[in-house]
Amino acid sequence: MVEWKISDGLTDYSEALDAMETRANALVDGEADELIWLVEHPPLYTAGTSAKIEDLVDPDRFPVFEAKRGGQYTYHGPGQRVVYTMLDVGKRGRDVRAFVCQLEDWIIETLDQFNVKGERRAGRVGVWVQRPEKPKAIDGSLAEDKVAALGIRLRKWVSFHGLSINVEPDLSHFDGIVPCGIHEHGVTSLTDLGLPVTMNDVDVALRKTCPFLDG
16 A cells, blocks of 8 residues: 655755655554655755755755755755655565656656656656747757656665655756756756646645556
């Protein structure tokens, strides 16, 4: 059984880390069900295990947390749906790459509910959208922006951390970091793409397309 939980308001990041640790440990010990937890955070930056200090452009702008997840620097804040996935990857084949692909597919299918075409890109974790209305890249390719990020951690084949989808965050808050270490591409959101989508709309789409729920 996978529990589905949505927290109202803004969830303190340190409290979220503690809650994830506790739930993951209980899941490892067979004392709790799997959990998908949807939250919003106050403005903050998190550093993954591959973060480079030079990518923290404005270290005094918001609190910075060591997340111990995979990946580099990312931003969390109001208007962004963060989805924490405390799931048993062991019983799902013990294939980390396949699990990450499942998370990416989940994001892509969620975006498809709003007629947004999200895409993977080799060497760039996360989900991207083409921006034909923007100037082309130096190599002549279409401009692309990231609309969703992901980063996980495993403990004895139990995952925690997860993914985030930009619904209506303040995109200028990403300026304090080099998101995921990628200089040449930007960041977008559903509202930036011209969609009047609410957080509840996204939550409904996430649940409808979730590959981890029974029924």
